[in-house]
Amino acid sequence: MAVHNPAHGRPAFLVQPGSFRYTEHYYPKVLNAQIHSMVAFFLSMTTEQIVSRYCHLHPQTPKALLSQWLSYPPKFFAWSGADLFNVTTSQGVRRMVLLETNSSPSGQKSLPLLDERAEQGGYRLLLEKTFKPMVEARRLPAGGLAVLYDKNPMETTGYTKVMADVFGEPVFGVEYYEDDPDPSARFDDGVLHVRDADGVWHPIRAAFRYVTQRPWTRIPILTKTFLFNPVLACLSGGRNKLVAAKAYEIFNAELVGSGLSIQLPHTIRDVQKEEIPMWLQSMGGFGVVKIPYSNAGQGVFTITSEAELEQFMERDYPYDQFIVQSLIGNYKWSSRVADRQFFHVGTVPNQQQEIYVADIRMMIHATDEGFRPLATYARRARMPLMDELRPEVASWEMLGTNLSVKTSGGGWDAETERLMIMDRRDFNRLGVGLDDLIEGFVQAVLATIAIDKMAAMLLTQKGRFRYKLYRSLNNDDALFREIETASPQKGEV
Secondary structure: EEOOOOOOOOOOEEOOOOOOHHOOOOOOOHHHEOHHHHHHHHHHHHHHHHHHHHHHHHHOHHHHHHHHHOOOOOOOOEEEEEEEEEEEEEOOOOEEEEEEEOOOOOOOOOOOOOOOOOOOHHHHHHHHHHHHEEEOOOOOOOOOOOOOEEEOOHHHHHHHHHHHHHHOOEEEEOOOOOOOOOOOOEEOOOOOEHHHHHHHEEEEEEEEEEEEOOOHHHOOOOOEEEOOOOOHHHHEEEOHHHHHHHHHHHHHHHHOOOOOOOOOOOOOEEEEEEHHHHHHHHHHOOEEEEEOOOOOOOOOEOOOEEEEEHHHHOOOOOOOOOOEEEEOOOOHHOOOOOOOOOOHHHOOOOOOOOHHHHHHOOOOOOEEEEEEEEEEEEOOOOOOOOOOOOOOOOOOHHOOOOOEEEEOOOOEEOOHHHEEEOOOOOHHHHOOHHHHHEEEEEHHHHHHHHHHHHHHHHHOOOOOEHHHHHHHHHHHHHHHHHHHHHHOOOEEE
């Protein structure tokens, strides 16, 4: 399904309260779907219920400690989406393994309504319970409200319309693309301004940001306009897999002895391109190579053969640093690291006895009651998981789950035929249960806290960005050149 084709210089559009239409902001397969009763129960569980159930299955984790982390008040990263794989070992030990954390996650358009009378669903929950309280708690410059985006118009325009209802005032919707030579958004002395159809620029006091493609190239790290989420959250791990890996490692060290940890594939970071074959060899020839700053399934390469490795090494890449992770595949062809091997649980076999790899997106948000699950859905790979690798089949076809596909014109398509929603039919095929959802939620919260803590470490007490520290964490000249286009360094901190 074609989603968007970018247009340069398109003016901001103004949305009035009362303009939300349910059918325009949910996928067609969601419109008449009934949410699965188990998913509805999970989303309605109290924090106390989640803590009691999790600690019953993980008795080494004190209830008070888990309650403390679920009630953690984030400073910068209050809304996130974690992508998780449901995996197992040869001994049948199940895990929900974190792949990455997203600072501008999708999910609202993919979740059937919990309450059919509340058609604004999770859109309203996020804006009412998280965004609005954060806006009202801050001293902000005079101005209006806006939603900035560079993909996912079905969901972002939904947020724009619901925001107008929640605040009772018009809201600007603004397309803000990386390659736009004449964008309708700009920052003047840290204040966001947007341009309307008459060419008039309007100051913005707060904006919902769904700018996903290298947002640091056009949005400053520090702004006077409140941005939700700020670019600082992206650089701290929400859009930077390399720094995220370090944030997870630091937080896992803090969690030692608590029975809690962020479950991850084995990860090698700060890898130069020429080192990649050596690290893959150490994993048995199977691995995943990632460009740290890409998203939407871009810049991720699954390597299961010499041919796929050669294809990767022959290409040129804009960055100097890579991540290498252990590959989770079929039991017969997954990375083995320190005698530990995960492989995919996968979907329930279909009539042809085919099992597909699927990931689960867990979207969460911070509220006055602590972190809460907000939306969840799943995505399956294009081809079923094979017992034996075949040279004519690219491993990505069996392992890649992201629905977004970049078109030749610079826009995005979404392969929605691979979307698995949490209704009565798809959820049963997914092969997960209530405890898996709870485990995924806890993993999402821990990962979000790790990134928020990293963001706090990257600011001085006076609120200045610590460039020297960031370079020590991510010494990539190409990345720093991009950052300086929107955030020129005024003296090293």
